[in-house]
Amino acid sequence: MIRVNPALNTVVKNVWSTVGSVLSNLRQPGKGSSMLVGVLLVTTLAMSAANLLLPVDSPLYVSTYTITLMGKYLCFAMLAMAVDIIWGYCGILSLGHGAFFALGGYGMGMYLMRQIGDRGVYGNPDLPDFMVFLNWQELPWYWSGMDQFWFAVLMALAVPGLLAFVFGWLAFRSRVTGVYLSIMTQALTYALMLAFFRNEMGFGGNNGLTDFKDILGFDLQSDATRVGLLLVTTLLLVIAILTSRAIVQSRLGRVIVAVRDAEARSRFLGYRTEHYKVWLFVYSALIAAVAGMLYVPQVGIINPGEFSPLNSIEVVVWVAVGGRGTLYGAIVGALLVNYAKTRFTAIMPDGWLFALGALFVIVTVYLPQGLAGLLQRFSGDKPEQAAGRELDSDASNGVSGREANA
Amino acid sequence: MNSLNEFTGQARELMRRDTTWPFLVPRRRSPDVSKNVILYLEGLSVSFDGFKALNDLNLYVNDGELRCLIGANGAGKTTLMDVITGKTQCDSGSAWFGQNIDLLAHDEAEIAQLGIGRKFQKPTVFEAHTVFHNLELSLQGSKGVWSALTAKLSGAERDRIDEVLNIIGLEKARFQMAGALSHGQKQWLEIGMLLAAEPRLLLVDEPVAGMTAEETERTAELLTSLAGKHTVIVVEHDMEFVRSIARTVTVLHQGSVLAEGTMDQVQNNRDVIEVYLGEEA
Numbered sequence: 001m002i003r004v005n006p007a008l009n010t011v012v013k014n015v016w017s018t019v020g021s022v023l024s025n026l027r028q029p030g031k032g033s034s035m036l037v038g039v040l041l042v043t044t045l046a047m048s049a050a051n052l053l054l055p056v057d058s059p060l061y062v063s064t065y066t067i068t069l070m071g072k073y074l075c076f077a078m079l080a081m082a083v084d085i086i087w088g089y090c091g092i093l094s095l096g097h098g099a100f101f102a103l104g105g106y107g108m109g110m111y112l113m114r115q116i117g118d119r120g121v122y123g124n125p126d127l128p129d130f131m132v133f134l135n136w137q138e139l140p141w142y143w144s145g146m147d148q149f150w151f152a153v154l155m156a157l158a159v160p161g162l163l164a165f166v167f168g169w170l171a172f173r174s175r176v177t178g179v180y181l182s183i184m185t186q187a188l189t190y191a192l193m194l195a196f197f198r199n200e201m202g203f204g205g206n207n208g209l210t211d212f213k214d215i216l217g218f219d220l221q222s223d224a225t226r227v228g229l230l231l232v233t234t235l236l237l238v239i240a241i242l243t244s245r246a247i248v249q250s251r252l253g254r255v256i257v258a259v260r261d262a263e264a265r266s267r268f269l270g271y272r273t274e275h276y277k278v279w280l281f282v283y284s285a286l287i288a289a290v291a292g293m294l295y296v297p298q299v300g301i302i303n304p305g306e307f308s309p310l311n312s313i314e315v316v317v318w319v320a321v322g323g324r325g326t327l328y329g330a331i332v333g334a335l336l337v338n339y340a341k342t343r344f345t346a347i348m349p350d351g352w353l354f355a356l357g358a359l360f361v362i363v364t365v366y367l368p369q370g371l372a373g374l375l376q377r378f379s380g381d382k383p384e385q386a387a388g389r390e391l392d393s394d395a396s397n398g399v400s401g402r403e404a405n406a
Numbered sequence: 407m408n409s410l411n412e413f414t415g416q417a418r419e420l421m422r423r424d425t426t427w428p429f430l431v432p433r434r435r436s437p438d439v440s441k442n443v444i445l446y447l448e449g450l451s452v453s454f455d456g457f458k459a460l461n462d463l464n465l466y467v468n469d470g471e472l473r474c475l476i477g478a479n480g481a482g483k484t485t486l487m488d489v490i491t492g493k494t495q496c497d498s499g500s501a502w503f504g505q506n507i508d509l510l511a512h513d514e515a516e517i518a519q520l521g522i523g524r525k526f527q528k529p530t531v532f533e534a535h536t537v538f539h540n541l542e543l544s545l546q547g548s549k550g551v552w553s554a555l556t557a558k559l560s561g562a563e564r565d566r567i568d569e570v571l572n573i574i575g576l577e578k579a580r581f582q583m584a585g586a587l588s589h590g591q592k593q594w595l596e597i598g599m600l601l602a603a604e605p606r607l608l609l610v611d612e613p614v615a616g617m618t619a620e621e622t623e624r625t626a627e628l629l630t631s632l633a634g635k636h637t638v639i640v641v642e643h644d645m646e647f648v649r650s651i652a653r654t655v656t657v658l659h660q661g662s663v664l665a666e667g668t669m670d671q672v673q674n675n676r677d678v679i680e681v682y683l684g685e686e687a
């Protein structure tokens with residue numbers, strides 16, 4: 001028998017209940033992502049200030065390397081959220097979202113390439129180095145206009161958006177679902193990878209696009225630009241989170257979950273489920289493209305490797321680790337797994353894939369709801385109670401309760 | 407001055423945030439039932455890999471009727487519902503909703519919007535949503551992506567949901583997740599979802615499967631009360647239940663109609679007795 005000191009017992013109980021209430025607070029619809037938005041803003045602002053304002057030898061100084069690493073993680077987080085929207089909420093397991101990310105990235109890369117101007121190795125004012133190297137005489141037609149920032153951004157959104165629309169329209173209209181759809185998305189990204197590897201495509205082939213100098217006139221190597229890019233990334237991520245949350249909490253979001261859980265039932269209620277799927281897929285692809293656009297100036301390169309099927313599968317692991325269908329889970333999952341990856345590859349570069357595989361298996365077996373599910377279990381809050389409470393709490397507003405937790 | 411007031415009044419009406427512009431609300435085509443028949447099924451045949459699930463089936467259902475479909479397992483009852491609701495394409499035959507709407511020319515979503523609601527054999531509700539939201543999603547109205555994004559419940563819609571909750575006796579469970587309901591409650595919720603959509607024709611596949619005796623009785627009452635305002639077609643195995651609600655019974659056998667009439671007529675029909683020989687019916 002173990003004697004427990006009663007005083008200690010109450011203290012422990014109190015601590016437990018405080019932790020429990022914090023956690024259950026987090027579980028309330030919308031709370032998780034609000035808190036995450038706050039944390040993201042505070043962290044990145046603090047990091048930026050520490051980089052720009054503190055002297056290099058200060059213990060609190062944040063290196064520009066760290067700033068850029070954080071920016072990269074946030075791009076991955078945005079990509080993970082895009083996958084969560086389509087997988088977690090609508091049950092469409094896309095194993096090809098890396099394709100939309102990479103296309104967005106290539107759009108931005110083309111702009112950055114044109115900004116190099118005559119500062120390239122060959123000093124050609126119009127042609128990027130790799131084209132001079134291939135003995136091309138003039139810019140291919142699809143490169144024209146890409147020296148304009150607005151046009152490049154437009155293209156970087158329009159191309160992946162259109163691809164997602166056509167792909168989704170064909171797939172969902174023919175009612176392709178489940179594993180077949182996942183295989184199709186893999187094939188899509190794989191085909192694009194092969195295409196972009198070819199030199200004749202005019203996207204730099206194997207080497208991709210790199211050696212960027214500046215963006216909108218700002219030197220890409222300067223600390224201030226790096227910090228600026230991190231802040232823009234954070235801002236856009238926050239906007240994406242808030243927009244997505246508004247979507248999943250609207251009736252549209254409820255229809256999407258309904259389609260995920262009982263598609264036939266939704267159809268017989270009069271919903272054109274394929275339309276819902278197509279538009280959600282396009283929305284998700286656009287977010288992935290924005291993430292890709294932000295990623296390229298920060299890492300300084302885009303190559304066909306970004307289309308690799310493995311990349312897209314990795315994103316799915318991030319989402320699974322964080323927890324599907326919560327938005328914030330995907331973001332937290334992406335940040336944690338990528339941090340782990342950075343750490344792990346520094347020690348054992350070859351072991352990462354095995355670690356990732358093991359992680360996926362462990363999460364699938366022991367944590368089917370991911371870390372967000374763990375949170376839910378600890379807070380001991382049943383979802384229906386949370387929904388009910390929300391409904392009670394804004395009774396003035398009538399019923400606008402939302403069970404989709406985001 | 408007066409006309410100006412009138413005009414601003416109208417303009418304000420047009421700009422009201424809580425309503426949709428009338429021309430944006432899809433007009434629901436209603437079936438022409440001047441001949442008092444709401445469903446015409448003629449010569450329907452469906453085969454799966456050579457097996458004839460429906461075989462030259464003819465069936466007419468009157469407007470406002472409560473019709474029971476009975477038949478052994480595999481007789482084609484569910485397949486018949488699949489054809490009416492656009493899920494299954496038929497090989498030959500015609501299916502008309504009233505005299506004016508060709509059901510075979512529409513898909514599931516359109517048929518649902520035309521006012522044909524369907525309850526599945528296996529109760530199917532949106533388990534991750536509350537009872538309330540299950541009904542919200544079922545309400546009649548525009549089902550487009552954009553209108554779903556901007557949708558707000560109107561007072562009338564909320565009243566309708568309350569009314570349906572009352573009919574199906576789930577007021578207390580309104581904020582419960584549908585996944586947490588008992589089997590019988592799910593059956594009722596699904597019926598409620600049909601009612602929320604205010605369909606002209608309800609197809610109800612085995613509504614009392616897995617219900618307690620008391621629940622079965624209440625379901626019988628509910629379905630009987632629906633007839634008249636709606637047309638109801640019920641598929642059921644439970645003969646006691648069928649006897650308690652049916653006015654007209656249609657017996658299906660191997661994909662075609664074997665007999666039709668009142669329960670007594672059907673039970674004394676020689677073909678039916680022959681087919682069911684040795685069975686309790």
Ligand SMILES: Nc1ncnc2c1ncn2[C@@H]1O[C@H](COP(=O)(O)OP(=O)(O)O)[C@@H](O)[C@H]1O
Pocket residue numbers: 454459477478479480481482483484485486
């Ligand atoms: N999609 C399908 N593919 C192949 N056979 C089917 C399909 N749907 C139904 N059937 C067959 O058609 C017959 C009629 O089925 P069903 O309409 O479900 O019968 P009931 O509802 O009267 O029990 C059964 O023999 C069933 O096996």
Ligand SMILES: [Mg+2]
Pocket residue numbers: 483484485527
């Ligand atoms: Mg059946």
